Amino acid sequence: MDRRKSIKTLIVGGVSAGILVEACNPSDNKNASTEQKAADAKAGGINRMAEEKESEKRIAAQKFFTEAEMATITILGDIIIPRDEVSGSASDAKVPGFIEFIVNDMPEHQTPMRGGLRWLDMQCLNRFEKPFKDCSHEQQMEMVDAIAWPKKAKPEMAQGVSFFNLVRNLTATGFYTSEMGVKDVGYIGNTVNNWNGVPEDVLKKYNLAYTEKELKECVSF
Amino acid sequence: MGDLQIKKQPKNYDAVIVGSGAGGGMAAYVLANAGLKVCLLEAGPMFDPKTDSNQLKNPWESPRRGASTKFRPFGDFDGCYWGWEIDGEPYTQKGDSKWEWWRARMLGGRTNHWGRISLRFGPKDFKRKSIDGLGDDWPIGYEDIKPYYDEIDKLLGVFGTNEGLENDPDGFFMPPPKPRLHELFIKKAATSVGVPVIPSRLSILTKQINKDRGQCFYCAQCGRSCKVYADFSSSSCLVIPALKTGNVDLVTNAMAREVLTNKEGLATGVAYVNKDDMQEYQVSGRTVILAASACESARLLLNSKSSRHPNGLANSSNVVGKYLHDSTGADMGGIIPELFDRKRYNEDGVGGMHVYSPWWLDNKKLDFPRGYHIEYGGGFGMPLYGFNWGIENLNGNYKIKGKQKEAGGYGASLKEDYRYFFGSHVGMAGRGETIAREDSYCEIDPNVVDKFGIPVLRFHTYYTDYEIKQAKHMKETFSEILHAMGAVTTWGGDDGPHNNYGLHNPGNIIHEAGTVRMGNDPKRSPLNKWSQAHDCKNLFCVDGGPFVSQADKNITWTILALSMRTSHYIVDELKRQNI
Numbered sequence: 001m002d003r004r005k006s007i008k009t010l011i012v013g014g015v016s017a018g019i020l021v022e023a024c025n026p027s028d029n030k031n032a033s034t035e036q037k038a039a040d041a042k043a044g045g046i047n048r049m050a051e052e053k054e055s056e057k058r059i060a061a062q063k064f065f066t067e068a069e070m071a072t073i074t075i076l077g078d079i080i081i082p083r084d085e086v087s088g089s090a091s092d093a094k095v096p097g098f099i100e101f102i103v104n105d106m107p108e109h110q111t112p113m114r115g116g117l118r119w120l121d122m123q124c125l126n127r128f129e130k131p132f133k134d135c136s137h138e139q140q141m142e143m144v145d146a147i148a149w150p151k152k153a154k155p156e157m158a159q160g161v162s163f164f165n166l167v168r169n170l171t172a173t174g175f176y177t178s179e180m181g182v183k184d185v186g187y188i189g190n191t192v193n194n195w196n197g198v199p200e201d202v203l204k205k206y207n208l209a210y211t212e213k214e215l216k217e218c219v220s221f
Numbered sequence: 222m223g224d225l226q227i228k229k230q231p232k233n234y235d236a237v238i239v240g241s242g243a244g245g246g247m248a249a250y251v252l253a254n255a256g257l258k259v260c261l262l263e264a265g266p267m268f269d270p271k272t273d274s275n276q277l278k279n280p281w282e283s284p285r286r287g288a289s290t291k292f293r294p295f296g297d298f299d300g301c302y303w304g305w306e307i308d309g310e311p312y313t314q315k316g317d318s319k320w321e322w323w324r325a326r327m328l329g330g331r332t333n334h335w336g337r338i339s340l341r342f343g344p345k346d347f348k349r350k351s352i353d354g355l356g357d358d359w360p361i362g363y364e365d366i367k368p369y370y371d372e373i374d375k376l377l378g379v380f381g382t383n384e385g386l387e388n389d390p391d392g393f394f395m396p397p398p399k400p401r402l403h404e405l406f407i408k409k410a411a412t413s414v415g416v417p418v419i420p421s422r423l424s425i426l427t428k429q430i431n432k433d434r435g436q437c438f439y440c441a442q443c444g445r446s447c448k449v450y451a452d453f454s455s456s457s458c459l460v461i462p463a464l465k466t467g468n469v470d471l472v473t474n475a476m477a478r479e480v481l482t483n484k485e486g487l488a489t490g491v492a493y494v495n496k497d498d499m500q501e502y503q504v505s506g507r508t509v510i511l512a513a514s515a516c517e518s519a520r521l522l523l524n525s526k527s528s529r530h531p532n533g534l535a536n537s538s539n540v541v542g543k544y545l546h547d548s549t550g551a552d553m554g555g556i557i558p559e560l561f562d563r564k565r566y567n568e569d570g571v572g573g574m575h576v577y578s579p580w581w582l583d584n585k586k587l588d589f590p591r592g593y594h595i596e597y598g599g600g601f602g603m604p605l606y607g608f609n610w611g612i613e614n615l616n617g618n619y620k621i622k623g624k625q626k627e628a629g630g631y632g633a634s635l636k637e638d639y640r641y642f643f644g645s646h647v648g649m650a651g652r653g654e655t656i657a658r659e660d661s662y663c664e665i666d667p668n669v670v671d672k673f674g675i676p677v678l679r680f681h682t683y684y685t686d687y688e689i690k691q692a693k694h695m696k697e698t699f700s701e702i703l704h705a706m707g708a709v710t711t712w713g714g715d716d717g718p719h720n721n722y723g724l725h726n727p728g729n730i731i732h733e734a735g736t737v738r739m740g741n742d743p744k745r746s747p748l749n750k751w752s753q754a755h756d757c758k759n760l761f762c763v764d765g766g767p768f769v770s771q772a773d774k775n776i777t778w779t780i781l782a783l784s785m786r787t788s789h790y791i792v793d794e795l796k797r798q799n800i
């Protein structure tokens with residue numbers, strides 16, 4: 001297959017490929033493969049084996065956080081990743097929905113999240129007589145500043161620091177794996193390309209150069 | 222279960238092959254192209270990378286953003302079904318043994334997601350006992366296998382360079398891709414401390430080799446399997462072409478139970494469970510070829526007991542399951558401050574490293590007997606689950622755009638930090654040779670069966686001082702290279718004697734081998750030098766099982782070469798009616 005044709009195959013997707021599978025596997029019944037395609041489409045187009053499909057259905061149907069918890073997660077997320085001149089906020093990128101999914105997928109996050117949210121609300125009740133989500137913006141930021149800086153936080157805030165680290169990490173990983181976040185951080189890939197080596201200006205910046213041997217023996221475009 | 226019965230397929234095949242990975246795929250390909258009738262049993266479902274690969278999916282297309290699950294331990298987009306655990310198919314450990322067993326269940330097996338690192342064993346790798354007195358020599362030498370390496374280089378395609386190295390033989394290579402930026406840093410640093418760095422050797426097509434397979438388009442996602450067949454997977458490059466000959470009947474979701482034998486002790490076929498209808502089937506053949514993975518093939522043999530083979534099939538030596546070994550592995554990574562705030566461009570490249578370090582020292586001058594090679598990683602990877610995790614351990618340690626910041630934090634300033642560090646990480650992994658030992662083994666657990674009622678394997682595998690000292694040396698080398706490139710170690714730097722220097726558990730590197738080893742002495746080896754059972758002349762094994770030792774090289778290219786050699790032998794022997 002030449003390059004142009006293989007790229008065309010990629011773009012066209014499953015058309016010619018579907019024919020190949022059927023030709024290889026004449027005994028397979030066609031309904032099964034249609035069913036598979038429908039299920040794949042539901043799963044966001046990701047290829048999944050039968051056992052995975054069952055599991056995906058179960059996880060997607062689960063709901064862990066209460067509405068109040070989700071509200072707090074959303075506020076915290078937008079404090080961690082606010083809108084700036086480059087990109088939108090965590091909630092713009094639907095990070096709260098990702099966090100809801102991931103705690104169902106990875107139950108080890110459930111207790112630290114639930115307990116941490118309750119720890120936060122108890123702190124706020126004692127300080128401001130309101131749970132975190134109902135506090136004023138100034139009160140919320142005072143609370144966040146008490147737990148957002150691991151090295152200068154007071155020792156009695158240690159559990160809050162652990163909780164905020166977890167929320168920061170979940171929020172960041174959710175944001176930077178969203179379409180908006182990938183663009184923000186500047187990952188330019190996942191596409192049809194010709195790798196022709198490090199750009200000339202970049203080589204120069206780091207005072208590097210390809211050897212003659214490399215230039216001679218490596219693929220060039 | 223009242224209607225449970227055994228269904229016998231009427232057709233008598235020339236060969237029944239168990240497993241469709243590298244070894245089984247190659248056997249099916251050679252036999253089918255020689256006009257023989259083949260039945261290929263695969264324990265998992267059909268998989269064709271062309272339609273089934275998750276290549277070019279974006280991270281947000283996975284609800285878990287590519288995180289791993291028990292179904293896909295290497296992540297949601299990975300090209301391998303199952304891994305360290307399979308529902309309903311347990312394995313057990315003896316004592317505090319910690320063997321980690323990766324099992325793929327799909328057409329093509331693990332080759333759909335493997336690293337494509339395609340290294341020939343060198344002349345010394347077949348004769349290690351003669352060099353250091355440990356383990357055993359192979360009954361064959363490099364000269365016996367060289368013609369098959371040559372043929373698979375051309376048939377399947379591999380890039381690399383001829384360097385004239387004594388124990389890392391030259392081959393028929395396509396041109397390699399140019400090193401990426403972090404790889405140029407690595408090359409400069411490693412070379413300065415005496416560690417050679419050469420172009421890697423991966424079975425990825427940088428040039429077109431035939432009309433059925435495309436050319437690499439540099440998306441760095443070989444681990445997901447390739448829709449245009451530009452890298453080697455047994456599914457795309459061997460089994461699917463073999464099916465096109467019309468000589469192969471593929472049975473998917475067929476879990477082999479035992480190898481059937483007759484009164485004379487010869488193999489007559491294979492009994493299997495069809496996982497779709499849960500019925501029992503038998504298929505018969507003039508030869509039986511095991512390629513179910515080193516451990517699964519040993520399990521099948523040990524479970525195939527008869528009056529002629531009371532100890533399990535091909536096991537009069539009592540060696541089946543023994544000499545199980547994996548590559549050693551230890552890793553370390555860091556961050557290169559010089560690469561902070563890098564200019565962005567597409568540096569995906571091929572899937573995997575563009576350069577590596579083959580073993581460069583003389584073990585006679587070291588306190589451990591066998592070598593290792595180094596694999597490298599780094600640069601601008603696709604953001605996936607875990608990306609940017611742990612910024613609180615990073616952003617307080619460096620000046621960011623000239624400003625010293627407090628660790629942790631939030632807001633627009635934090636967003637700036639994430640951008641600043643992207644693409645500055647680097648990692649390295651040592652993969653070394655273990656001594657294959659009789660007391661490192663798998664056996665049948667007398668008490669446990671899987672959901673099909675098949676007795677399962679119990680493992681007994683440990684590392685010795687040889688492997689631990691090798692891991693220590695790896696760590697020292699990694700530290701030295703990281704230091705030489707001005708990098709700061711961020712992980713793997715705290716390992717020491719308390720945890721065997723970060724040496725991974727045996728099995729973790731997924732190079733299982735040695736359980737059905739070849740040798741000239743039937744008392745000390747189940748197979749002869751053709752991977753043919755000493756006790757049963759129409760039974761063969763063509764996965765990692767026949768390996769006497771596995772060198773400091775990834776084993777797939779040698780599995781393929783040995784399987785091709787054995788398959789040609791089978792074709793000849795069937796023609797001569799010797800089997």
